[in-house]
Amino acid sequence: MTRWILIFILGLAGFRPALARDILIARRSHDIVEQFADSLQKKLSKNYSLSQFIYEQDNSKAEQELYESILKEKPKAMLLLDNKAVSMAKHLYDSHPELMQTPSVATLGLNLKNLIDSQKYPMAGVAYEVSGFSLVTQYRYLFEQPVDNVLVLYRSKNSLQSLIEDARKQLERERISLIAVDIDKLSSAGTDLTDVISSQLKEDHQGKAIQAVWVFSDNGLLKPEFFKQAWELKAQKLPIPFLCTIEELLKQFQFCTFAVYPNHEDLAVQTSDMLRSILEDGIKPSELGVEYVISNKTAIKQGLMDQLHLRPIAERLNQTQVFP
């Protein structure tokens, strides 16, 4: 009798014995990542139980702890929310083949299209970089400006060639020519990259007039020493807009006229749908691969717009943020 009363009381208190969790979220301790994880929880918690493995960026034992967490929770799938989580998961798949039964979906990491081999690992993902296609077509629509040629500087050694090639093909369909300058080909050891970058940022290339510069999000090219002396200087001097995919670059500097960056709320839908298609529809991660982020937010820089005499179409501004 006492046992039944106890069960009844525990039931009322919402007690659940320690159960395996369906989905394990591996993420670092960071405000933005935490908010994103909350959005994912909200989208998935109606159908799944979730747990989180949270690590500090400098925790050298994080991989072992993640493994222990997987053994404890026995998740059906994992969500990996940055490059470190992706790297740890890849090591664990290599060293513990039994984990190959546990698929994962990654996002919020950079260069995921190159880092994730969906044929080798049971991993799929959503790339965090906004594509050149989204950036340039949104700019053209908002400002109703003719855009025939767009300039982008990149480094082929940084394995970003595939993103450039994708963008070239996608923009070609939009009748926009992408003039991509490989900085690695123009420099060697001892070359001053500030000069190289500076000399390539110009308003005509190969006899073609450039209507916009796509600022590729590559830390190597945007290092502070190059940024001040080459990028920012040129953005203020040239009569063409610089388009960015990082909100902070637009907010904090007189640099980007227009920015497109991921909409986290919708990215959570895209990521959770990807995971659900693996768990519910039997679709393999290898069939999904790493796809582009689809839904974005936009921002404009008023001062630079005025300087370039650019006016957005008012009814298309919708939810575009305006910064002075």
Add this chain to the structure above:
Amino acid sequence: MMFRLCLLITLLSSWSQLALAEKRLAIFLPLAISPRELEKTLKSDPSLEGIETTVFVKFDDFQESSQQKPFDFAILPSFYGSYYSDFKPIFRLKNGNAETFHYLILSIEKQWTLEKINEGTVGIVDEFGRENMKRYISTIIKNRDIKKLKRVTKYDDIFPLLAMGNAHYTMIPQNLMSYLKEKYKSNPIEVAQSEEVQNPAIYARVSSGDSKNPDFSKLSSNSLKALGFDGLARLP
């Protein structure tokens, strides 16, 4: 006695104002104009005076808001009533005499023909939630077993889905093609059309009762135009 009468009149008057002010209308539709613009147009419509109007771009936002505080009326895609029974359609939106429309199924590469649709991924805007969208698609594209469905939350995102290779096909209501052409210069291939789908409807919440309903038959032509239509048909 006089004091009590005054008090009663004041109470009745505040109650009736409150009752009117409490009526809420939600709009969740595929839109070609900005939600802010639509909200502005509807708020200036005399037939909706005293009605709190909110426009939603995303299905999830509409659902979440309805769950927190139910709406008395809503303008929604026609299948909504099949999946969520709390609403009853009272008017159908019309274009000319047409009360129905088709989705166009588009692809961007020649290899993705109608015959291969079962193998490909189909992108669509979420109108009823993930589970119901699967049922919806099997209703409006018959004899095809579409396994891979990719939903986006708004029409702004439907073409990029195709252009960036996240989906092999996308579906878009035929009246939104002009918006797509205004924004993009690519030439998508029209693979097929969906079955005929009824136009969106104005719904009244069943549990809300019929008293003090706004007269939707008097919706202004500006409001209808902003919604993407030009007339209304009263439903039995």
